[in-house]
Amino acid sequence: MIQFISTYKEHYKALFRLGLPLVIGQLGIIILGFADTIMVGHHSTIELAAASFVNNLFTLAIIFSTGFSYGLTPIVGSLFGKEDSCGAGQALKNSLAANLLVALMLTVVMFVVYLNIHRFGQPEELLPLIRPYYLVLLASLFFVLVFNAFKQFADGITDTRTSMWILLWGNAFHIVLNYLLIYGILGLPEMGLLGAGVSTLIARIVMPIAFAFLFFRSKRYIPYLNGFKLNGFSKELFRRLNALGWPLAFQMGMETASFTFSTIMVGWLGSIALASHQVMLTVSSLCFMVYYGMGAAIAVRVSNFKGKNDIVNVRRSAYAGFHIILLMAVISAGSIFLLRNHLGPIFTDSEEVNAMVITLIFPFLLYQFGDGAQIAFANALRGIADVKPMMYIAFISYFLISLPAGYFFGFTLDWGVKGVWMAFPFGLTSAGIMFYLRFRKRTLA
Template identity: 70%
Template sequence: MNRTYIQHYKSLFTLGIPIVIGQVGVIILGFADTLMIGHHSTNELAAASFVNNMFTLAIIFATGFSYGLTPIVGSLFGRGETSVVGRMLKNSIFANVLLAVLLTFIMWVLYLNIHRLGQPEELLPLMRPYFIVLLISLLFVLLFNAFKQFADGITDTRVSMWLLLGGNVMNIIGNYILIYGKFGIPEMGLLGAGISTLASRIMMVIVFALIFFCTKRYHIYKEGFVHSKINRADFIYLNKLGWPIALQMGMETASFSLSAIMVGWIGTTALAAHQIMLAISQVCFMMYYGMGAAVAVRVSNFNGQNDRVNVRRTAYSGFHIMLGIALIGALPIFLLRHQLGGWFSDSQAVSVTVAQLIIPFIVYQFGDGLQINFANALRGIADVKPMMYIAFIAYFLISLPAGYFFGFVMDWGIVGIWMAFPFGLTTAGIMYYLRFRSRTLEKH
């Protein structure tokens, strides 16, 4: 049994580490954005916090939708049906473009009402142009997602890794030039960060498309893509899997993004500290995300072969790895809690608030790892619809009301808002685990 699990650990690391490395690029970009903007202006940091949280909700929702492709491609790949994979990618791109149009419209309506959300008045002139540039970039996020989930599903996680790393390096360089006005470029501040993000997202899609259509690497899948048509059956199947995952991930992210609105009621310092904590939380989340994606791919491969024993062993191995990540990551963050805020902002008040938020942050790591692991295991077996209801209970009925209660009724402020996150994440994790155990035992 131990040797069996060791083999699963190795396979998950082989698949997951390139995804983690790619996401480390996202983490570094988040840190660089926060550092550069924070040292340029605390008001710009607070404005970025609010806008980024709103777009994080849309992007995570879109990413969740694209996840519907992974179990489909993973099962087809496990059965060796390569010609169908290209056809599914084509339908996925079409579905993602339609979703991009819908999300862009929704975010535009939000933009028109941004002044009604109770945010500090002095931040609105900074928020608006930054919001518009990120809005333009949404389409390219969804196109990249479609290509990435296809590549992950066929266990080729390295291409996405290199594209993410390259895109983020481009973004960081662009940030430096545009935020501070280097090499004769006017100093743009927060708007410059948005323009740099837009340019890097466009470039990543162009390069991924060139790799897919112009290299031998994906030739066998390109044939299925080129010689197939967008069809109703595939489109409906992708939506049947994609929407529940999107809603589940969207509700999870909403517990953080909507909390940003409550944090904004407290003030600019709290909002800046919230943004810094979200940047720090990305470190652990992206590592969980990478290993969780590997779990989904491996589970879908075994599910395609109808190997229920290895479906379960893969999921449990993934959770063992995530527990290790949580334990290893928590220690340095706790020891550096009084220094972390100063890395991002010159404000002493912001640094003190960040230190206070470290404890609730560490407490929710177990629940975060648990829910990411078993949510991905459920995606791997294409059992996604119940996750919507679980997410609604955990995040809308537990986490958000608890945040309001602790933050404003108990008058604990931003610390109270963050204290609610462990309740929602752990509840979701336990319920996903119970659902996965029930479904895999039932089919054994």
């Protein structure tokens, strides 16, 4: 045991130093999600159901785009390990160009979805709320991708504090604006769900502007700014960004799609089921985002050691990160289990929704280990730039296992929303095991 601790001690400390700002930044996003859901839910249960449907569609688009931007981290992390600051600055310039093209593509795709929103089988009473909210969120996609490019660059050079502070201040601003626009405070019109969308758009515009200002003005970034300004676009860098970014986008997109398509299935069960699903997804995202903050630290540490060709510490960084995420999972799952009877009332006054939320706690607890494993080893694979197999693993886990299981449990066995949720442990645990086996194979000494 002493030998085990001494082997990983330095990695634990380094991951905590690097990962804590990322976790805090992710918690800021979660607090925003909680505030959104609480404010909208207490304004109207039907608005909460509409928000659930739209937010899950856009979560798919945003996670897909975030996955693409993650292609920058192993490139910048490796260059940082080699102390090539000019190359890292050039990589950011290429990443911004690539992300803008992806933003254009996603905007077109999501607009086509909007034109067919009535074909998704959602309750008719939700459509007048869904449509305007959807369009406002659509306008914010461009700014999400610009922010992603700057954030992944900063993470890759181990500057995780800058994105943490921007996220925290941006989300605090967002929450205040949410309250003012949803309820019509200080003479502003009471906009309800649409007000939540407008505040989201404004916050997403402000954050990338703040990051760009710091990049071009801060002394911290001068060595990288020189590379950004002096080096032109590189076909090789652009090719590498796309080669890494697209598999990551599809891997993360397929995971999120399993939740998004599950939301569509839950919508077939009615507004109460959809509202309870949204409450539990918001709670679940708390754990996911905290784990993913540490997962991002794993990717950075692994990519730094990969740049130095230090495979022993590549493995140790990944395993140390997995140990930390497991500890987080035990604490998070235990806390939510103890609070299970109090979760629903935080978000809504509906007794029906509250009762249904309690039934979803058991499947939620079942998939925490699998979720932690797939996050740890997916990020470890990202750190060593072994990303193509991740697409196939994600397809098997989420499309061939999770989604069919969700339909079977939810509708064939008639378990309802609880049955849909019972599929998640199967998909996430399968992914975690396969990502681990792939990482182990690729890093054998």
